[in-house]
Amino acid sequence: MLRLDKRPTPSKFWNYATPVTAVLLTMIAGGILFALLGKNPFEAIKLIFWDPLFSEQFASYSRPQLLVKAGPLILIAVGLSIGFRAGIWNIGAEGQYIIGALCAAGVALAFYPVESWLVFPLMILGGAFGGWLWAMIPAVLKTRFNTNEILVSLLLVYVAEKLLAAAATGFMRNPDGAGFPGSRNLSQYPAAANNEIFVNTGLHWGGVAAFIAVLFTYILLQRHLLGFHVQLAGQAPRAARFAGVAPARLVVLCLGLSGAFAGLAGMFEVAGPARQITIDFNAGYGFTAIIVAFLGRLHPVGIVLAGLLLALTYIGGELAQFMLNLPAAAIQVFQGMLLFFLLALDVLSNYRVRLARQPAKTDAKVELA
Amino acid sequence: MKPPLLSIKGLTKVYPGVVANSDVSFDIGEGEVHALLGENGAGKSTLVKAIYGLIVPNEGVMEWRGVPYAPGAPSEARATGVAMVFQHFSLFDAMDVAENVALGMDNPPPIRELAAKITDVSHNYGLPLDPSRMVGDLSAGERQRVEIIRCLLQNPQLLIMDEPTSVLTPQEVEILFRTLRQLRGEGKSILYISHKLEEIRSLCENATVLRHGKVVGRADPRQESARSLAEMMVGQSLHTPSRPAAQPGKLLLEVQDLSVTSPSAFGTSLRKVSLAVRAGEVLGIGGVAGNGQDELLGALSGELRTTPESIRVAGEPVGALGPNARRALGLLCAPEERLGHAAAPDMSLTENALLTGAYRENLVRSGFIGWSKARDFAEKIILRFDVRTPGAHVAARALSGGNLQKFVIGREIMQRPSVLVVNQPTWGVDASAAAAIRQALLDLAQAGAAVVVISQDLDELMEVADNFAALNGGQLSAPRPVNGLTMDQIGLMLGGAEGGETDAAA
Numbered sequence: 001m002l003r004l005d006k007r008p009t010p011s012k013f014w015n016y017a018t019p020v021t022a023v024l025l026t027m028i029a030g031g032i033l034f035a036l037l038g039k040n041p042f043e044a045i046k047l048i049f050w051d052p053l054f055s056e057q058f059a060s061y062s063r064p065q066l067l068v069k070a071g072p073l074i075l076i077a078v079g080l081s082i083g084f085r086a087g088i089w090n091i092g093a094e095g096q097y098i099i100g101a102l103c104a105a106g107v108a109l110a111f112y113p114v115e116s117w118l119v120f121p122l123m124i125l126g127g128a129f130g131g132w133l134w135a136m137i138p139a140v141l142k143t144r145f146n147t148n149e150i151l152v153s154l155l156l157v158y159v160a161e162k163l164l165a166a167a168a169t170g171f172m173r174n175p176d177g178a179g180f181p182g183s184r185n186l187s188q189y190p191a192a193a194n195n196e197i198f199v200n201t202g203l204h205w206g207g208v209a210a211f212i213a214v215l216f217t218y219i220l221l222q223r224h225l226l227g228f229h230v231q232l233a234g235q236a237p238r239a240a241r242f243a244g245v246a247p248a249r250l251v252v253l254c255l256g257l258s259g260a261f262a263g264l265a266g267m268f269e270v271a272g273p274a275r276q277i278t279i280d281f282n283a284g285y286g287f288t289a290i291i292v293a294f295l296g297r298l299h300p301v302g303i304v305l306a307g308l309l310l311a312l313t314y315i316g317g318e319l320a321q322f323m324l325n326l327p328a329a330a331i332q333v334f335q336g337m338l339l340f341f342l343l344a345l346d347v348l349s350n351y352r353v354r355l356a357r358q359p360a361k362t363d364a365k366v367e368l369a
Numbered sequence: 370m371k372p373p374l375l376s377i378k379g380l381t382k383v384y385p386g387v388v389a390n391s392d393v394s395f396d397i398g399e400g401e402v403h404a405l406l407g408e409n410g411a412g413k414s415t416l417v418k419a420i421y422g423l424i425v426p427n428e429g430v431m432e433w434r435g436v437p438y439a440p441g442a443p444s445e446a447r448a449t450g451v452a453m454v455f456q457h458f459s460l461f462d463a464m465d466v467a468e469n470v471a472l473g474m475d476n477p478p479p480i481r482e483l484a485a486k487i488t489d490v491s492h493n494y495g496l497p498l499d500p501s502r503m504v505g506d507l508s509a510g511e512r513q514r515v516e517i518i519r520c521l522l523q524n525p526q527l528l529i530m531d532e533p534t535s536v537l538t539p540q541e542v543e544i545l546f547r548t549l550r551q552l553r554g555e556g557k558s559i560l561y562i563s564h565k566l567e568e569i570r571s572l573c574e575n576a577t578v579l580r581h582g583k584v585v586g587r588a589d590p591r592q593e594s595a596r597s598l599a600e601m602m603v604g605q606s607l608h609t610p611s612r613p614a615a616q617p618g619k620l621l622l623e624v625q626d627l628s629v630t631s632p633s634a635f636g637t638s639l640r641k642v643s644l645a646v647r648a649g650e651v652l653g654i655g656g657v658a659g660n661g662q663d664e665l666l667g668a669l670s671g672e673l674r675t676t677p678e679s680i681r682v683a684g685e686p687v688g689a690l691g692p693n694a695r696r697a698l699g700l701l702c703a704p705e706e707r708l709g710h711a712a713a714p715d716m717s718l719t720e721n722a723l724l725t726g727a728y729r730e731n732l733v734r735s736g737f738i739g740w741s742k743a744r745d746f747a748e749k750i751i752l753r754f755d756v757r758t759p760g761a762h763v764a765a766r767a768l769s770g771g772n773l774q775k776f777v778i779g780r781e782i783m784q785r786p787s788v789l790v791v792n793q794p795t796w797g798v799d800a801s802a803a804a805a806i807r808q809a810l811l812d813l814a815q816a817g818a819a820v821v822v823i824s825q826d827l828d829e830l831m832e833v834a835d836n837f838a839a840l841n842g843g844q845l846s847a848p849r850p851v852n853g854l855t856m857d858q859i860g861l862m863l864g865g866a867e868g869g870e871t872d873a874a875a
Contacts, residue, residue: 244693
């Protein structure tokens, strides 16, 4: 039998080692999963993690995709990480992402076909505002009525998806689209298009925004009193109140910030790679970003690395689907396993694993209760 | 000759980096009340945990009536006849007394039978307790009775009590002692852990003194003075806090009809609390925990808001202000709970220095943190208050209770408060650190601050306070000068609403 002893201070080694170990364990467990599906596990793992970047056949297409996918993941994840550090659990970034995209597209379509440099900045504001607004619903409900922000924000994702479907088939449908669902193609509206900044790099303005967001978050958490209060509230809520932190203000701030970041990600996506509002516009970035945030240890730099890795699994997953006929769900399971292993391994940074019958310092209360 | 009830021979317990017990030997006879004395960290807890089967020693043996005794788990210890009342209660507020007792037993009888037994035992031993009451509604003294009765139901031969009186009023202590003497009269043995020397002198016939894990002395406490016992414990002569008498200055803290609803379901709301403290004055507020101490501190610190006029600092109404606005006016506080309230356990001492010192110490410029200034401030506290730690980068939870307490009290004192409110400033702190903290509080008052000390330790309040008031059921008695106050009068002030039950038991 194994037993767990709480460490006096969390292990620094395991704090950094767990993400790497989790990735390795996911590869092993994923390989077994692929083998059970009758595929060659080594080939599948290579297709997911290696070929998108280095194979001559695929890399020219896949490499730029890395930044395309990593941009929104990182942008959403840094926003979420601020709230997660404060113990405020926004699980509904997917919904805020959708509403951000809808608002941004709405701004663009309202101006269509006016050519003005003002349109794009207004879309950015619209996207951020939309995400912020959608996140304010759980924030206000939590501060006023003490509802659980996890449930409210999650359920609002499904409301947002309904709104998206209504927009794509109804009020935002392309009037020149011969009745097909989907809005106008924003890439054909130069004032609103979010094109690649350098051709064939995959870097569009969303990537720039993600970079700025990472920098902003890093400074907020490391240098600013507000970031200190965020972390204090997450670690010791009573001490935070003693330090003068108003919990309600923090809820509004964290949810609002993460919502605005997710809304921005939606804006850059709809004006860029997605080109238009469609029924299936959202690709799960908002949920995957939760994995990115935790895999990156809620640290801005870690989130950049984790965002690139998860982007790779998206691209490699598509490749594996295409080349090996893997079901699409296999890749989702793969991403899910990653979070699972990560959270499970986190036990190691706070606890020491020992064999039983080697008793050590225990808390007397555990024994009695 | 009959072997002693429990004989401990050469017991040693080593934790990584620390020797908690080193070659400890002593005997407990049948029907003996044996005191285990020592400062915090002297190894008392480790020793009793070994006796109770919570840990296994590295070396040494124990014998129970001459037979080898090596409990691998508390259930084995209980089966042998050892029971333990812990310092911190393990009770569930939302369950009644009988259910709580059942939870701690190895083979609980049906609840109705158990309730009858509880009523029986509680009357036999003079500890009145209604088995159907919710534990959340009980006073600290009554909660302890739940724990004691849980032990007595198992008919133990040896009862271990860890700091049992730290939460009791003097009258409750008397009741407890009567029970313990009755148990001794029945031939049962008691291992009594405490740092309250007067109690030990009145109750115990043998004492073993531990220091740094070793036995440094054995004594008959009845033959020793409290001072000689204390010096045996500390290993040096003790410094008694002192200060010259001073004329009280102008009114700095004024609380008028303060009523606050407790945010917690099992908390105590404050009802029309009024007090006034002048510059240079120390007001001691006594009372058993759970009578509104946390709420009073919260209302003064700004964590709980009230009407502006109910609290005034130097005439300025502050009742509706938040903690930082009050700090700006010179009202500083140090809460009781060190880990999680006064300090964030996983954060470094530098970060914890920033926690309350951000504005008064100018550690923040337009929202941005000056980390090197914060570290300097933390290091200044560590230096001046003799906090034993490798450095300011260490996490708060890695410090011992006494050292962290010195840090959090020091952090507030270093910010030159005009009013300082502290709750349980020396709880769980060793004698020399406690003396240092009390001296620092007195020096602060001497320098012209108004100081409020909320404490359960009456000896401490008698030592530092000019005036004494008792908090009971959320109401504060009128303050009275400490000079000339007798223990009986204090007991009556503390008793308040609980007086009825105490009398019934007497």
